[in-house]
Amino acid sequence: MQIVLASKILEANERNADDNQARLDEAGVYGVNLLGSPGSGKTTLLEKLIPALKDRMRVAVIEGDLATARDAERIEVLGVPSVQINTEGACHLDATMVAAAMDALDLDTLDMVFMENVGNLVCTAGFLLGERLRVVVLSITEGDDKVEKYPPMFRHADAVLLNKADLLPYTDFDVKKAEAHIKRLAPEADVLQVAARTGDGVPACADWLVGRREAWMAQKT
Amino acid sequence: MQIVLASKILEANERNADDNQARLDEAGVYGVNLLGSPGSGKTTLLEKLIPALKDRMRVAVIEGDLATARDAERIEVLGVPSVQINTEGACHLDATMVAAAMDALDLDTLDMVFMENVGNLVCTAGFLLGERLRVVVLSITEGDDKVEKYPPMFRHADAVLLNKADLLPYTDFDVKKAEAHIKRLAPEADVLQVAARTGDGVPACADWLVGRREAWMAQKT
Numbered sequence: 001m002q003i004v005l006a007s008k009i010l011e012a013n014e015r016n017a018d019d020n021q022a023r024l025d026e027a028g029v030y031g032v033n034l035l036g037s038p039g040s041g042k043t044t045l046l047e048k049l050i051p052a053l054k055d056r057m058r059v060a061v062i063e064g065d066l067a068t069a070r071d072a073e074r075i076e077v078l079g080v081p082s083v084q085i086n087t088e089g090a091c092h093l094d095a096t097m098v099a100a101a102m103d104a105l106d107l108d109t110l111d112m113v114f115m116e117n118v119g120n121l122v123c124t125a126g127f128l129l130g131e132r133l134r135v136v137v138l139s140i141t142e143g144d145d146k147v148e149k150y151p152p153m154f155r156h157a158d159a160v161l162l163n164k165a166d167l168l169p170y171t172d173f174d175v176k177k178a179e180a181h182i183k184r185l186a187p188e189a190d191v192l193q194v195a196a197r198t199g200d201g202v203p204a205c206a207d208w209l210v211g212r213r214e215a216w217m218a219q220k221t
Numbered sequence: 222m223q224i225v226l227a228s229k230i231l232e233a234n235e236r237n238a239d240d241n242q243a244r245l246d247e248a249g250v251y252g253v254n255l256l257g258s259p260g261s262g263k264t265t266l267l268e269k270l271i272p273a274l275k276d277r278m279r280v281a282v283i284e285g286d287l288a289t290a291r292d293a294e295r296i297e298v299l300g301v302p303s304v305q306i307n308t309e310g311a312c313h314l315d316a317t318m319v320a321a322a323m324d325a326l327d328l329d330t331l332d333m334v335f336m337e338n339v340g341n342l343v344c345t346a347g348f349l350l351g352e353r354l355r356v357v358v359l360s361i362t363e364g365d366d367k368v369e370k371y372p373p374m375f376r377h378a379d380a381v382l383l384n385k386a387d388l389l390p391y392t393d394f395d396v397k398k399a400e401a402h403i404k405r406l407a408p409e410a411d412v413l414q415v416a417a418r419t420g421d422g423v424p425a426c427a428d429w430l431v432g433r434r435e436a437w438m439a440q441k442t
Contacts, residue, residue: 066343067372122339123344142258146259149287167392
């Protein structure tokens with residue numbers, strides 16, 4: 001019989017997330033938690049963002065999936081370090097898993113670490129990983145009602161990337177409506193449109209990430 | 222402090238799911254658990270399927286969402302009974318929630334009840350609700366790798382509906398590859414293509430559902 005103390009798990013996770021954050025801060029590494037539904041385009045976005053960032057920053061990726069090492073393999077060919085976590089059924093990354101993945105990286109040689117979470121618009125919201133930036137990727141093919149229907153995910157978002165914007169002409173997605181819902185739940189969140197498949201909006205997205213890291217560095221010192 | 226016994230929860234849920242199934246069986250109501258990612262198009266599909274089914278069967282819908290009654294409202298205008306469950310944070314429906322929703326329905330006046338689960342490709346997989354048919358809705362915009370990456374969801378699927386097929390020309394989705402992955406995990410599962418938004422494939426999908434219920438009725442007696 002397995003005994004799980006629900007409240008203790010979250011407490012312990014937050015302690016571990018604080019530890020991760022301290023380790024990253026000390027090494028000057030900006031942690032970015034990338035969240036979103038399955039198939040919202042998180043990995044494809046990284047495949048496009050990394051070439052745009054690589055000459056400006058030293059980047060690594062921690063990939064979280066239930067099964068397979070597909071995503072880490074997709075990142076590896078880009079020439080940046082990647083670590084795959086297989087959660088074996090768990091619906092979200094947690095700070096302990098990320099700590100183990102961080103052990104496999106040489107933090108002193110890095111400026112930014114993406115933590116691509118398991119595709120899930122619910123469970124991943126509650127578990128801090130040690131990130132300094134929480135970015136939710138929402139594919140416009142998911143519909144403009146998703147912000148209202150999954151509030152915990154968006155409430156603590158630092159940014160929402162509206163991905164697959166190339167498909168806007170073929171869907172009923174109302175950008176203004178989605179933006180209004182985001183504004184209500186997370187007034188400070190940046191909202192960017194991007195089309196990872198075609199590359200539209202990727203350079204702006206890369207500039208924005210570099211800017212966020214610079215602001216963090218300036219504030220840190 | 223809250224103590225949660227993980228193994229006990231699943232056991233208790235399966236007992237409750239058996240009870241739900243017995244209640245539905247006795248009333249001759251075919252339970253359909255509708256699963257899939259957020260924005261895979263479950264509700265839109267129901268909006269199109271119900272008018273196609275309504276003259277052939279008496280249908281009701283149980284809607285599961287973290288927040289809002291949007292989905293049940295969308296169903297109500299179709300003139301069939303609907304019950305909204307708000308899980309208040311829980312990432313999946315469970316059998317107890319569905320039992321409460323069943324209390325709000327007059328089962329003796331029904332032939333089929335859809336249980337539209339919370340949008341989630343992970344957590345919903347483990348919780349039986351009392352259904353006789355598990356249907357996974359996979360939007361082709363999510364990518365053809367999702368079956369391999371989220372195996373628990375597909376392993377116990379009775380059918381996979383490849384939705385948003387109208388967007389196939391604008392994406393890289395490989396239908397053959399997805400079908401091969403489904404075949405490997407769930408060799409018995411039916412795979413249907415449908416485009417809920419345009420209505421393409423909806424009549425075939427309705428026929429298929431009627432056929433599955435008839436086969437179940439024949440087997441029951």
